[in-house]
Amino acid sequence: MLNQKPAPSTDTEYRSPVIRIEPSPVAIVALLILVAGLWVLNRLLPVILVLVAALIIVGTISPAVRWLEERRMSRGMGIGIVFTALTMVAVLILTLTIPTLMAQVTTLLDLEPALRSRLAKWLAGSNLTNPLAELLRNVHSGDLVRMAASNAYEYSTRAIEICAYILSSIFLALYIMIDRDRLRGGLFLVVPRSHHIRLSRVMLNLETIVSGYIRGQVITSAFMAIFVFLLLKACGVSNALAIAVFAGAVDVLPYIGALLSVGAAVSAALPHGPTIIIVVLVLMVLYEEFESRVILPRIYGRALRLPSSVILFSLLAGSVLLGMVGALLALPVAAAVLMLIEELRVELPGQQEQAEDVEIRERDDRGEEEYERRAEGMPAEQAAAIAVEIATDRHKEENTLTKTDAPG
Known part of the structure; x- marks a missing residue:
């Protein structure tokens, strides 16, 4: 007989290795700083x-102020005219809408019993909608008023x-416009001199993105107002x-604007x-669908240079993260991120350098040399003005070349 050796112990043969994670002190400090920063x-x-x-x-009013400055008007006078005009437009909109809407609400409250009775009678004609008719008969306008009054303080x-917050934003914008040169000079002081031209281009492109976004908002709001009026x-x-x-x-408000x-x-x-x-309900719903599917992607796609898929995804992501405010800021933020990737020459995975990239880099080098000279x-204030001037001239040159190379 053959002597059989005992099988080796499973405890020694199949012992799993122990993995220990020992973060370095630097990693721990960085994590703590990140958590504190997020908080x-x-x-x-x-x-x-x-x-x-x-x-x-x-960014919205700067082009208008610059247009007035080009016609030999002082910057302070231009800022005053633009802010005064915007204030008058806001007051006009409030004057046209608020009293009429309040009168409309009062009229609806007066007509509510008759309208509710008529609707309940119409719903009672079918066995399927009869429960809704009974529910409407048991609802009274006084209950709704009491519910609204109970939440009036919170609202x-x-x-x-x-x-x-809105007034704070307006006054802060006014201070930024008035003290533009000093603030811009302070920003350029903390950025290395070799990046001043690129910083100027980023600021110029951000202004273009904001003005394009506001222009798109104005166009879509005007279309909505004209359609509703007709x-x-x-x-x-x-x-x-x-x-x-x-x-x-209210069309500027994503999602809730359609409901309002x-x-x-x-x-x-x-x-x-x-x-x-x-008729009004069906046509309004159809127009809202047409606006979201056709008008918004076309207008914002041209103004912000964003694909339709990026526009829809940005609106969804912004609304999920920050609600209505996030949806409002989603499109300009998405356009700004894409612009920064392009201006900072960030190399994306799988991207290969093209001849156009080499030409852009050479123009960047020439611009930096001209700025240094x-x-x-x-x-800092005068240097910042020179950097903005060089970036503006290059931006106009690129726009001219783009229009020349465009077909037709």
Whole structure:
């Protein structure tokens, strides 16, 4: 017989290795700093949003102020004219919409019993909708008023807070516009001199992105206002102009703007019978769908140079992360990120250098050499002005070449 050796112990043969993770002190400190930074960022989020809103206002009105400066008007006078004009437009919109909407709400409250009874009678005609009719008969306008009154304090506090943030953004934008040269000089002091031209190009492109975004908002709001006005006029609805202005103003709000505009138009059509209500509701819903699927991608795609897929994804991501504010900032932030990747020459995975990239790099080097020669020995404010001038000239040159090379 063959002698069989005992099988080796499984404890010694199949012992799994022990993995120990021992982070270095530097990694621990970096993690703590990251956590602390995220906490501070979360606490300062309202302040950051106010700053971002102020910068958007600055980017919006800067082209108008520059246009006035080119016509030999002082910068202070130009800023005053632009801010005064915007204030008058805002007051005009509020004057046209708020009293009419309040009167509309009062009228609806007066007509609510008759409208509710008519709707309940119509729903009671079917066995499927009969439970809804019973529910409507048991609902009274007084209950809704009491519910709204119970939450009035919370809503008013929130409204005052939002108004305070808006006013803070406006005044901060005004201070930034007035003290532009000093602030720009301070920014250039903390950036290495070899990157001043690139910084100027980034600032110029950010201004272009913001102005394009605001221009797109104005166009879409104008289309909405015109459509609502024509629709309500064709249906014989009163106060069509005020409702149209309100619909155009709230159209800038992603998602909730559609609900407010449709709700305002349908509410104005309620006293005119079910046929007008259905026509207004169906046409408003169709237009909202057309705007979101066709108008928004085309307008913002051209103004911000964003593909339609990026526009839709940015709106969804912004709304999930920061709600309505995130949805409002999603498109300019997405365009700014793509611009920074291009201007900072970030090499993406799988990207190969093209002949155009070599030409761009050579133009960057020539621009930096020209800036070093012209800004030598100058203070930060004057050096910043020279860098912006060089970046502006190059931007105009590139736009001219793009239009020349464009087909047709």
